[in-house]
Amino acid sequence: MDKIALMEEAKKARELAYAPYSKFKVGAALLTENGEVYKGCNIENAAYSLCNCAERTALFKAYSDGNKQYTALAVVADTDRPVSPCGACRQVISELCPSDMKVYLTNLKGDVAEMTVSELLPGAFTAEDLHE
Ligand SMILES: O=c1ccn([C@H]2C[C@H](O)[C@@H](CO)O2)c(=O)[nH]1
Numbered sequence: 001m002d003k004i005a006l007m008e009e010a011k012k013a014r015e016l017a018y019a020p021y022s023k024f025k026v027g028a029a030l031l032t033e034n035g036e037v038y039k040g041c042n043i044e045n046a047a048y049s050l051c052n053c054a055e056r057t058a059l060f061k062a063y064s065d066g067n068k069q070y071t072a073l074a075v076v077a078d079t080d081r082p083v084s085p086c087g088a089c090r091q092v093i094s095e096l097c098p099s100d101m102k103v104y105l106t107n108l109k110g111d112v113a114e115m116t117v118s119e120l121l122p123g124a125f126t127a128e129d130l131h132e
C-alpha cells in the first residue's frame with residue numbers, strides 16, 4: 001500500500017473518532033510488514049486525562065493483535081498544518097516502531113509532512129537508557 005492509500009485509511013479512521021469534548025477528530029493508519037492496516041481514532045472520556053489519541057489506538061490495536069512489525073504510519077486531523085502528534089504518542093511510536101520508519105502527517109487540505117520516527121522524537125528516551 002502506498003502513502004496516499006495509507007493516508008486515505010487514516011481519514012476513514014478519523015470519521016470514527018469519539019471526541020465529544022474537544023470536537024477534534026484524529027485518524028491514524030498503521031501499515032504492518034505483512035501488508036495489514038490497523039486504523040485508530042481518538043477516544044475521549046468525561047475524565048479528560050483518559051483521552052486516548054488516534055496514534056496510540058492504532059499501535060495498541062496492532063501490537064495486542066500480535067502484529068509487531070510496522071513499515072509506515074499516517075495521521076490526519078483538520079489542522080492548518082499537517083497534524084502534530086503529542087509528546088506521549090511520539091514516545092510510544094519511538095518505542096514500538098523502527099527509528100527509520102516513515103511517518104506521514106497530513107490534514108484535510110492535503111498538506112503532508114513526511115518524516116521518520118527518529119525525526120518525530122529526536123533523542124527519545126529508550127530502553128537503552130535504563131541499563132547501567
Ligand atoms: O496527534 C494527535 C493530537 C491530538 N489527538 C487527540 C487527543 C484529544 O482527543 C484531541 C484533542 O487534543 O485530539 C490525537 O488523537 N492525536
Ligand SMILES: [Zn+2]
Pocket residue numbers: 053054055056085086087088089090
Ligand atoms: Zn497523542
